[in-house]
Amino acid sequence: MTDSLQHLDSNEQGAPSTRAGFVAIVGKPNVGKSTLLNNFLGVKVAPISPKPQTSRRGVRGIFTTDEEQIVFVDTPGLHRPKDALGKYMNDEVHSALADVDVIVWVVDLRHPPTDEDELVARIVRDAPKPLVLVGNKVDAAKYPDEAVRLYTNLLEGRTGEWQSVVLSAQKDPAAVAALRASILALLPENPFFYPVGSASDQTREVWAAELVREEAMKKLREELPYAVATRVTSWTEREDGLQRIEAELVVEKASHKGIVIGKGGAQLKEIGQAARKQLEVFLSQKVFLGLEVIVIHDWRKDPEALRELGYE
Ligand SMILES: Nc1nc2c(ncn2[C@@H]2O[C@H](COP(=O)(O)OP(=O)(O)OP(=O)(O)O)[C@@H](O)[C@H]2O)c(=O)[nH]1
Numbered sequence: 001m002t003d004s005l006q007h008l009d010s011n012e013q014g015a016p017s018t019r020a021g022f023v024a025i026v027g028k029p030n031v032g033k034s035t036l037l038n039n040f041l042g043v044k045v046a047p048i049s050p051k052p053q054t055s056r057r058g059v060r061g062i063f064t065t066d067e068e069q070i071v072f073v074d075t076p077g078l079h080r081p082k083d084a085l086g087k088y089m090n091d092e093v094h095s096a097l098a099d100v101d102v103i104v105w106v107v108d109l110r111h112p113p114t115d116e117d118e119l120v121a122r123i124v125r126d127a128p129k130p131l132v133l134v135g136n137k138v139d140a141a142k143y144p145d146e147a148v149r150l151y152t153n154l155l156e157g158r159t160g161e162w163q164s165v166v167l168s169a170q171k172d173p174a175a176v177a178a179l180r181a182s183i184l185a186l187l188p189e190n191p192f193f194y195p196v197g198s199a200s201d202q203t204r205e206v207w208a209a210e211l212v213r214e215e216a217m218k219k220l221r222e223e224l225p226y227a228v229a230t231r232v233t234s235w236t237e238r239e240d241g242l243q244r245i246e247a248e249l250v251v252e253k254a255s256h257k258g259i260v261i262g263k264g265g266a267q268l269k270e271i272g273q274a275a276r277k278q279l280e281v282f283l284s285q286k287v288f289l290g291l292e293v294i295v296i297h298d299w300r301k302d303p304e305a306l307r308e309l310g311y312e
């Protein structure tokens, strides 16, 4: 009743009615959720790497047209958590799902479903929201039709509305735009949640720290990618426009420090150069990036350290 009155009011004032809503992007690690988010927006808001468990936070990415707004929520890959960080990551998925209008479930068509996909399927199957199953990485899939059938089987018994699409989030912008259009059509009537022009809910500091972490993840081997957190400790702008950013890479053991820094500082230098390049492209400004490696003992297991690092 209240809704229809508000609607009448806005029409009386001659304002166009708008549609807006939250869309959670969920799936197991490494299927291409963040790639899809960034390509929905045409802006890089979330880190991407070839390693699973790259995303740690539920990043909001906002897409706005004249009359519609989608607030996409990219989530960490759902997995079986081993520590306090993993538990935080899974909690981010559940909180993203708690109050959404549409669920986008991303799967990797190169492979048949695993028990991690089943974990996700159990959650989305019973969610009373419209669902879009996105079969991703079709560009690299040998048996995409067979894979789609296997993933679809996991939704057996679902009563709510759902549809599926097969695409390449990385290589097919037209298919990504078509998917975005079909999601727009599912949005309820609502006022906009964010001002026109905002692309993400992250501060520039968190965004920059995530780009540094992405480069560290890509370059480090074995367990180390997961043992690193990053944070920006200062960001100043010089009169000539140069952005001076100081960031910390946080490791959990003293013995990791030397590995991240590398021989004669080579590894840290490579991470810094790659991150600086990305920052310069996205900021369209010259960047000075100062990196320091510090130790916070066992930070992944320590709830207080997690909070201090912004995982709360
Ligand atoms: N071939 C191919 N690779 C893709 C595609 N989409 C994403 N990838 C690659 O898959 C890897 C993982 O991509 P992400 O976007 O980080 O995946 P994610 O689901 O966000 O991963 P987590 O954050 O770890 O859960 C990266 O190496 C991407 O380049 C695609 O359409 N085709």
Ligand SMILES: [Mg+2]
Residues within 6 Å of the ligand: 033, 034, 035, 046, 047, 048, 054, 055, 074, 075, 076, 077
């Ligand atoms: Mg991700």
